[in-house]
Every structure is written in structure tokens, then in C-alpha cells.
Amino acid sequence: MIRIQNLEKTYTTGAVITPVLRGITLDIKKGEYVAIMGKSGAGKSTLLYQMGLLDKPTTGSVMLDDVNTHDLGEGERTVFRLNHLGYVFQDYALVPELTALENVAIPLLMLGQSEKEAYAQALKMLEKIGLGHRMNNLPNQLSGGEQQRVSVARAVCHHPKILFADEPTANLDSASSALVLDVFDALHAEGQTIVMVTHEKEYAERAQRTIVIDDGIVKE
Amino acid sequence: MEKLLNDIKVGWFLGTRQIRRSNIWTTLLIVLIMTLTFLNLIVVSGILVGLIEGGQRANRSQYTGDVIITTPVGKAYLEQTQDLLSVIQSLPQVVSWSDRMLASVSLEANYQSRNFQELPNTAGGQLTGIDVDRENGVSGISQYITEGEFLEPGSSGTIVLGKNILRRYSESFGDTFPALDDIYPGDKVLVRTGDKVREFTVVGILDSKVGEISLRAFVTQNDFLSLSPRPTREVNEISLVHDKTISDEFIRDIFIERGFDGRAKIQTAEGATPDFLNQIKTAFALLGSVIGGIGILVASITIFIVIFINAVTRRKYIGILKGIGISGASIRIAYILQSLLYACVGSALGSVIIYTLLVPFFEANPLDFPFSDGILVAPIEQTLTRFGILLIVTLIAGFIPAWMIIRQNTLDAILGR
Known part of the structure; x- marks a missing residue:
């Protein structure tokens, strides 16, 4: 499902060159639930961004579902993300002017569904994560945990091949974190491929496999 | 074509919700600016031309038939x-x-x-x-x-x-x-x-x-x-x-x-109008257009700044939308829609003020000039032309800042870099 070979990512600021990822090679199989762990600044989020096509590696290749993403242009990467990938960001990243239902429905609309179809599917997803009754609330009317669950619903409602989560519990209390991770467990049980960045060992243990990144290389 | 229609659909979805749920006072302020711009565009040249038109009208009704x-x-x-x-x-x-x-x-x-x-x-x-x-x-x-x-x-x-x-x-x-x-x-x-x-x-x-x-x-x-x-x-x-x-x-x-x-x-009656009056009328119309042009420039800069600030402050969300696969075109359309709404509502309010208040007012209380009773001349076709100009200028002024922000790197936008 995900095949990464010799991945390097270097940031250049003026004359300062900072290598963040230094030759990462790894495979993640379809249906796998993988946690990426590491210290702050180890490069785990950067690795997620390269896998999730939010950024381009300096060298190396990222194959997603047998597609070499290196050759994709910006527009094609956006379409690929829409069709095959789902994201959960650390700070929920819900669009503030859209209700919970609208936030979940927007990728479905982009995929060509009618508003009615998109709303029906989005509502089903919200009900599945226990937030059907909050569908008409704006993000600022929801708690952090609820916002993150809406974010998960938005990430998976269009049935992506891979779900990427960047420290999804970082801003949540333990009860809310548990609820979010329960949703991940349920999705994994249905066969969803999940790649989650976390620095909490306890949460990483809920995944099938843990990849540890240290100073830009895999230490697993 | 199908992609374009889908982009418009999603752009409309985003745009209408941004408009509906944005700060009402900010929206009213922008609409007020657009209304004043539209009035400036029509009324200044309309009054200048009306000084001559009033004289021509009096000439017809009181003298030439x-x-x-x-x-x-x-x-x-x-x-x-x-x-x-x-x-x-x-x-x-x-x-x-x-x-x-x-x-x-x-x-x-x-x-x-x-x-x-x-x-x-x-x-x-x-x-x-x-x-x-x-x-x-x-x-x-x-x-x-x-x-x-x-x-x-x-x-x-x-x-x-x-x-x-x-x-x-x-x-x-x-x-x-x-x-x-x-x-x-x-x-x-x-x-x-x-x-x-x-x-x-x-x-x-x-x-x-x-x-x-x-x-x-x-x-x-x-x-x-x-x-x-x-x-x-x-x-x-x-x-x-x-x-x-x-x-x-x-x-x-x-x-x-x-x-x-x-x-x-x-x-x-028109043929009997002295040539110098027609020349003054043309010169006044030109002067009015110049003043109106400055008004349009100010309005376009205003719209540019408003959309730019709006897009900059929402840069993170624009990045997230792109990140989850929403096309740049859809996001641009959402911003253009806002600009068009400002232009349309401003022009509509301006038109209501012109045709229900100002034109009747100047008919009843013409400007007392030595050679004429000045009225406000605002022919519908001219108003529509100027509305079209304002719409196009606003569209461009809304598109450019949205395009500038949306073309930035998606990850940089999400991370606020």
C-alpha cells in the first residue's frame, strides 16, 4: 500500500541546510494500523507529510497504491489526496464557517456527489461516531474531542485507502483521546489502513506496529 | 466541463457559507463602500450631464416643442x-x-x-x-x-x-x-x-x-x-x-x-440644440467618467484589500481545504463569489437609491444653474454598463488576492509558515 525508498527531506533557510529525513525506507501493508513515534523534531510529522502528499521529498520515492507519486503535479496530487487519502490534523482543522455536517460533506461534494447525497452520507458517518445530534453545530460550538471526531469523520467519510493522522490526540484530554482512538480501532477493524503519528507510547500500543523515528532515520 | 461545474458547485457551497456566517458589520461596511462607489459612478456624471440635459429638456418643453x-x-x-x-x-x-x-x-x-x-x-x-x-x-x-x-x-x-x-x-x-x-x-x-x-x-x-x-x-x-x-x-x-x-x-x-x-x-428638438451645448455635455460626461474611474479604482483596491486580508487570515483553512483535496479553483470561486456579492448588492442598493430617491428628488428640486435647471440623468442602459464595469473590476480585484494565497505551498499554508 505504501512503499517508501531512500526518502530524504532537507530544509534550506538561507545558507543553513537542515536535513530532517535521512534516507528512510519502509513498507506499510493494506489494512495495517501503524504508529509513528519519536521525539520532538525527530522528523515523524515530516515523514507523514511526504507519505500524505502534502509535501515533496528532496530525494527518494513514495509509492502509494502502486502509484509513483514523484511524477504527480500539484493538481494531480490534490486529486489523489481527494480520491485516496484522508487526514486528521493535530488541531482538528475544521473550516470554521461550516457546520459539523458541512465539514464532513465537503470532500464528498468535491467527489461529485449532490448536496443531498453528500449530506446523507456525512450524517451517517457523524451518527457512527456518536455526533449525529451535533450536525448543525459550528466548530466553535463543539468541544475539542467532538471537533477531532468530526475531523475523523471528514477524513474517512469518502472511504480513503489510507488515513493519515498527525498527533490526533495532542490537544485532547485522556477521555476525548480515548474516544478518538476508539474510532480508529473501529475503522481498523473494518480494514482501514491507518498511519498515525504520536508521541504517546500508550496510544501507539493500540496500533499493530510502531515505527520509531530518531534524527531522521527509522530506529525500529 | 464536468470538473468546472463541480468546482463551481463546491465554490458556491463554500462561498455562500462564508458570506452567511461572516461578520455582519464587516459585510455591511463593504456593501456600503460598494454602494457609495456605484453612486459616485452614476450620480457625479449624471448631475454634470444633467445640467445640460435639464437645459435641453427646458428648451424642448418651453420653446422648440x-x-x-x-x-x-x-x-x-x-x-x-x-x-x-x-x-x-x-x-x-x-x-x-x-x-x-x-x-x-x-x-x-x-x-x-x-x-x-x-x-x-x-x-x-x-x-x-x-x-x-x-x-x-x-x-x-x-x-x-x-x-x-x-x-x-x-x-x-x-x-x-x-x-x-x-x-x-x-x-x-x-x-x-x-x-x-x-x-x-x-x-x-x-x-x-x-x-x-x-x-x-x-x-x-x-x-x-x-x-x-x-x-x-x-x-x-x-x-x-x-x-x-x-x-x-x-x-x-x-x-x-x-x-x-x-x-x-x-x-x-x-x-x-x-x-x-x-x-x-x-x-x-435635438437638432435645434446648439452645438456648444452638446460639446459641454460630452465634456461633462467625460469628466464624470474620469471621476467615476477614480471611484472604481478605489473600490477595486478596497475589494482587493478586503479579500486579501480575508484570504491571509484564512490561509491555514485554505491550506487544509487543499490538503483534503478541495481544488484551488473551487476555493477561488468561493472568494470571487464574495466579491460579486458585494458588487451586486452594492449596485442594487445604489440603483434603488438612484431611481427611487435621487432621480425623483432632482426632478422635484432641480439644481438652480443660471442657464438650466440641473437634473440627474441616469439612463438605464448607462447604469447597466457601469454596473458591468464595476462587476468585472470587482471580479478581478477578488480573484487576484485569492489566487495569490491559494497558489502558495499547501503544507506551508497549513503550518502557517
Whole structure:
């Protein structure tokens, strides 16, 4: 499902060159639930961004579902993300002017569904994560945990091949974190491929496999 | 095509919700700016043009009618007066007409009490012999009486003076016109033409900004003929008004086709407008467009700043939308939609203010200019053109900042780098 070979990512600021990822090679199989762990600044989020096509590696290749993403242009990467990938960001990243239902429905609309179809599917997803009754609330009317669950619903409602989560519990209390991770467990049980960045060992243990990144290389 | 339609659908979805849930006061402020810009665009040039248009309109309603037939240069009067009147009376579309006799005269006032060591109180003018009812039918001239009253049909020995024949009215023009001092209704004046002199009683003063009215002295046709006899009551000008079922040109062309051209000067009201007025009108319209152009520039910069600030402050969400696969085109459309909404609502409010408040207001209270009563001219087609210009400019002003923000790196936008 995900095949990464010799991945390097270097940031250049003026004359300062900072290598963040230094030759990462790894495979993640379809249906796998993988946690990426590491210290702050180890490069785990950067690795997620390269896998999730939010950024381009300096060298190396990222194959997603047998597609070499290196050759994709910006527009094609956006379409690929829409069709095959789902994201959960650390700070929920819900669009503030859209209700919970609208936030979940927007990728479905982009995929060509009618508003009615998109709303029906989005509502089903919200009900599945226990937030059907909050569908008409704006993000600022929801708690952090609820916002993150809406974010998960938005990430998976269009049935992506891979779900990427960047420290999804970082801003949540333990009860809310548990609820979010329960949703991940349920999705994994249905066969969803999940790649989650976390620095909490306890949460990483809920995944099938843990990849540890240290100073830009895999230490697993 | 399918992709474009989908982009529009998602752009509409995002845009309408951004508009609906944005800060109401910010939206109202932007709409107010757009309304003022639209008013600036229409009203400034509309008033400038209206100063001339008001004069032209008065010229038509008080003097030329829809078509005016005048004496060609070198002739004393219209030699085919009766033939012309026969044609006019045979045209069913003509609802009223007035024939006028003209002669240059000298007017003298206060001659009874004059000290003969002083210069006589005289002024030149054009004596106009009219049929009171027919003239009122065309120009409604009697409603412009500002002192005294108008001539009675069949009256004799009475005269009505245009206000600019009197110094107390014409002194604002300096010494442009020789004028009579101390003349009021009830006073006597002597009217001289050639070797004939006759005394008249002033019964009224006419107040009009049309030169042909304010500089003329009006008497009945019988009184006129007593001073300036004409073999078969030939006249110098004929103004006529039609029922608007046909054009002014249609009526003019009838006379030309019947061979009167050359022996009479036949002009539509517009054709009779002096060229300098049309030139002033063009210059004012240009000036108005320049001022309006500056207004458009200010509005476009305002929209640019508003959309830019909006897009910059929402850069993270734009990045997230792109991150979850929403196309750049959809996000751009959402911002363009906002710009268009501001332009449309602003223009609509501006139009309501123009057509329900300002145009009627200026019709009822025209700007008092020495040569005209200025109105607000806002033809629908011109308003629509300027609305179109504002819309296009706003669209561009909304598109550019959205495009600038959206083309930035997705990850940088998400992380706020």
C-alpha cells in the first residue's frame, strides 16, 4: 500500500541546510494500523507529510497504491489526496464557517456527489461516531474531542485507502483521546489502513506496529 | 466541463457559507463602500450631464416643442406659412402647435417721467406675436409667469416681458443684455419697430432659463401685426408637439419630403440644440467618467484589500481545504463569489437609491444653474454598463488576492509558515 525508498527531506533557510529525513525506507501493508513515534523534531510529522502528499521529498520515492507519486503535479496530487487519502490534523482543522455536517460533506461534494447525497452520507458517518445530534453545530460550538471526531469523520467519510493522522490526540484530554482512538480501532477493524503519528507510547500500543523515528532515520 | 461545474458547485457551497456566517458589520461596511462607489459612478456624471440635459429638456418643453420650423437666413418670415400650417393640421400625430411672429424692436420705459438730460431707459428685444391658446398648448408658457399675469386671448395693448429684459433679473449676467430699469406689471412701455411706435401695458414677467423666452417680449398676434404688418399673417417660427407614437425625425422628414426644406429650416428638438451645448455635455460626461474611474479604482483596491486580508487570515483553512483535496479553483470561486456579492448588492442598493430617491428628488428640486435647471440623468442602459464595469473590476480585484494565497505551498499554508 505504501512503499517508501531512500526518502530524504532537507530544509534550506538561507545558507543553513537542515536535513530532517535521512534516507528512510519502509513498507506499510493494506489494512495495517501503524504508529509513528519519536521525539520532538525527530522528523515523524515530516515523514507523514511526504507519505500524505502534502509535501515533496528532496530525494527518494513514495509509492502509494502502486502509484509513483514523484511524477504527480500539484493538481494531480490534490486529486489523489481527494480520491485516496484522508487526514486528521493535530488541531482538528475544521473550516470554521461550516457546520459539523458541512465539514464532513465537503470532500464528498468535491467527489461529485449532490448536496443531498453528500449530506446523507456525512450524517451517517457523524451518527457512527456518536455526533449525529451535533450536525448543525459550528466548530466553535463543539468541544475539542467532538471537533477531532468530526475531523475523523471528514477524513474517512469518502472511504480513503489510507488515513493519515498527525498527533490526533495532542490537544485532547485522556477521555476525548480515548474516544478518538476508539474510532480508529473501529475503522481498523473494518480494514482501514491507518498511519498515525504520536508521541504517546500508550496510544501507539493500540496500533499493530510502531515505527520509531530518531534524527531522521527509522530506529525500529 | 464536468470538473468546472463541480468546482463551481463546491465554490458556491463554500462561498455562500462564508458570506452567511461572516461578520455582519464587516459585510455591511463593504456593501456600503460598494454602494457609495456605484453612486459616485452614476450620480457625479449624471448631475454634470444633467445640467445640460435639464437645459435641453427646458428648451424642448418651453420653446422648440418636438419639431421647430424657423425662417431661413435671408428671409423676413416663412413665406409658405399657410402651406406649412395646412400640412401640420393634416397630420393626426400632431397634438399641438404654435406659430410665432418675430420682429426686432426697441423697448423704452419710464418715458413719461424721464428727465430729458438723462439717457432713455431702453432695451432691445424680440417682439413675439403669439396666439395665447396655441402657445400654451405647446409650451405652457403662462405657467412661467413670475410677476403679474399672462396675456389674455384676444387682449390688446398688453405685453409680457421675459425676465432678462429687466435689469433686476439680468444683472447677474453683468452687462451682457441691455435691460430696462424699474419696470413692474402695470407700467407702460413704448415698443418701436421701424417707423412704428405703440404703447403697451406690462401685465406680467416671464421667468425662464430658456434664452428664447427670457429675452423676448410677448404680445398677441393682432397687436404684433399693428406694429409689423404682414400680407397674409406669415409667421417666423412654428413649434409643434406630436403624440410620441412616432419619432421627431418622422415628422421632420414629412416636411422635407413635401419640399419645404430650403424654404424653411426644419429641425427636431435635438437638432435645434446648439452645438456648444452638446460639446459641454460630452465634456461633462467625460469628466464624470474620469471621476467615476477614480471611484472604481478605489473600490477595486478596497475589494482587493478586503479579500486579501480575508484570504491571509484564512490561509491555514485554505491550506487544509487543499490538503483534503478541495481544488484551488473551487476555493477561488468561493472568494470571487464574495466579491460579486458585494458588487451586486452594492449596485442594487445604489440603483434603488438612484431611481427611487435621487432621480425623483432632482426632478422635484432641480439644481438652480443660471442657464438650466440641473437634473440627474441616469439612463438605464448607462447604469447597466457601469454596473458591468464595476462587476468585472470587482471580479478581478477578488480573484487576484485569492489566487495569490491559494497558489502558495499547501503544507506551508497549513503550518502557517
